[in-house]
Amino acid sequence: MNTHKNCPICDHNHFDVWMEVADYFLTNENFFLVKCRQCGFILTNPYPTKAEIERYYHSDEYYSHPNKRKGLISKVYEMVKLRNVKYKFRVATSGLERGRILDIGCGSGDFLAYAKTKGWEIHGIEPNSQAKSFSEKRLEIKLSDPDQITAISDFTFDVITLWHVLEHVEDLSGQLIQLKRILKPGGRLVIALPNPDAHDAKYYGKYWAAFDVPRHLYHFRFQHIRQLLNLHQFGFLKREPLKWDAFYISLLSERYKTGKQQLPKAIFRGLVSNVNARKSREFSSNIYLFFSGK
Numbered sequence: 001m002n003t004h005k006n007c008p009i010c011d012h013n014h015f016d017v018w019m020e021v022a023d024y025f026l027t028n029e030n031f032f033l034v035k036c037r038q039c040g041f042i043l044t045n046p047y048p049t050k051a052e053i054e055r056y057y058h059s060d061e062y063y064s065h066p067n068k069r070k071g072l073i074s075k076v077y078e079m080v081k082l083r084n085v086k087y088k089f090r091v092a093t094s095g096l097e098r099g100r101i102l103d104i105g106c107g108s109g110d111f112l113a114y115a116k117t118k119g120w121e122i123h124g125i126e127p128n129s130q131a132k133s134f135s136e137k138r139l140e141i142k143l144s145d146p147d148q149i150t151a152i153s154d155f156t157f158d159v160i161t162l163w164h165v166l167e168h169v170e171d172l173s174g175q176l177i178q179l180k181r182i183l184k185p186g187g188r189l190v191i192a193l194p195n196p197d198a199h200d201a202k203y204y205g206k207y208w209a210a211f212d213v214p215r216h217l218y219h220f221r222f223q224h225i226r227q228l229l230n231l232h233q234f235g236f237l238k239r240e241p242l243k244w245d246a247f248y249i250s251l252l253s254e255r256y257k258t259g260k261q262q263l264p265k266a267i268f269r270g271l272v273s274n275v276n277a278r279k280s281r282e283f284s285s286n287i288y289l290f291f292s293g294k
Contacts, residue, residue, distance in 0.1 A: 001046035004034075008172045008218075009227050012038035015045060021206045021213050024256035026059055031213040039227070042196060042219040050170070056215055057128070080244045085114045091240045091287050092161055092190040093120075099158030102182070105165035106143065109135035123157070125149060152182045161190040164285070167216045176232040180292060189234055189290040192242060193220045198284040200250050200273040209252035210245075210284070222286070229290050237289040241277065246270035246284035 006013050015034035023029050034045045048056060088111060093101075098119045103112050106124035108131055116122050116139065124143045126132040132143050144152075160183055169175045179189060194210035195201065196219045201208045211219065220228075226236050247270035254262035254269070270284075277283040 001052070002049050002170075003046045004043050007036040007039060007041055007043075009041045009224055009231075010036060010039040012036050014038070015043070018042060019206055019211075021211045023056065023213055024207065024209070025212060025215075025252075026056060029214075033211065033213070033219065039224070040221070041224045042221075044213050044217050044219075047170075047217050048214050053214070080248060081110060084242070084244055085110050088161075088163065088192070088242075088287065089114050089118065091289070092159060092188070093118075096158065096188065100156060101159045101161065102157045104146075104160065104162045105168070106135055107131050109138050111161065111163065112139055120159075149178045149182070152178075154181055155184045155187075156182045157187060158184055159188045159190065161192075163192045164194070166191050167193060167218050167220065170217060172218070172228065173232075176229070176234075180232050180234070183292045185292055185294070187292045188237070189229075189292065191225065191229075191288045191290070192285060193225060193288065194245070194249070194285050195221070195282055197221050197280075197282045198246070198273055199276040199280075199282065200246055200253065200269055200284050203269060203273070204250075204253040204257060207253050207257040209249050209256060222282075225288055229288075233293045234290040235293045237291055239281070239289070240287045241274075241281075241283035242285035242287060243274050243283060246273040246277075249284050 014037040016037055017032050018035040019033045020030055021033055023031065031044055033042055035042050100121045100123065101115050102123045102125065104125045106112050106126050109124065112122040112124050122139065122141060124135060124139070124141070125146055126135060126143050127146050136143055160179055166172070183189060201210065222239065229236065247267060250269040250273070251263065251266035254266045273284055
């Protein structure tokens with residue numbers, strides 16, 4: 001296991017244990033969420049090394065991968081995903097002319113496939129070999145591995161998207177330095193993240209599925225993603241909700257909490273979360289839009 005020595009937001013080196021959470025998704029191993037004593041940023045600490053982390057993704061139910069089981073959760077997820085793709089594309093590209101778009105962690109290629117139909121020049125990065133092979137055939141393009149980002153030329157892309165990806169990235173600073181380098185000046189960076197301040201997160205507590213330890217290394221509140229991006233000279237544009245996430249996360253959380261598929265209760269909890277977020281703006285997941293500043 002690795003240990004975070006310093007906070008990636010404020011560089012403080014003291015943490016307090018905030019919550020103990022199990023990997024309900026796969027291994028049932030317990031992990032600690034710690035909170036930075038100075039800025040309050042939440043991290044999974046300790047966390048698996050690069051050699052260890054791969055086994056925590058070995059499941060047919062991990063939805064970034066193209067081969068999935070046909071259970072109830074999978075069916076609900078696929079139905080919601082079809083509606084979400086168009087919405088995410090509209091948010092990510094609103095007000096922009098067609099150009100080059102890079103999707104990091106592109107999975108089975110749903111977002112890029114839709115962007116291609118809208119006339120954008122598509123590019124992708126995907127670490128999973130199975131998903132990568134599937135997407136290359138589907139999209140008819142060559143995808144890159146994560147470590148190949150350093151070979152991309154400066155100022156290449158108009159838009160870069162990370163849909164529930166940044167929370168998986170160990171080296172936040174290194175990743176953002178590369179994103180700043182390859183994004184055109186004034187280009188748009190789009191980041192979707194789960195929100196530990198959401199109503200459903202507070203309701204489910206340690207059973208909240210979007211903690212997703214140890215795959216999620218970081219747990220971003222609104223102020224923390226803004227602070228981190230500001231450190232790397234990204235200006236904030238706006239945030240938009242991912243309202244369907246409240247239902248999907250509640251469905252998983254009910255299973256983790258009760259051991260059963262509780263679809264009606266999950267729908268109710270998702271509705272309650274979204275209604276609460278109308279005033280607080282603390283949706284279960286949010287899309288954050290930034291631009292590359294000087």
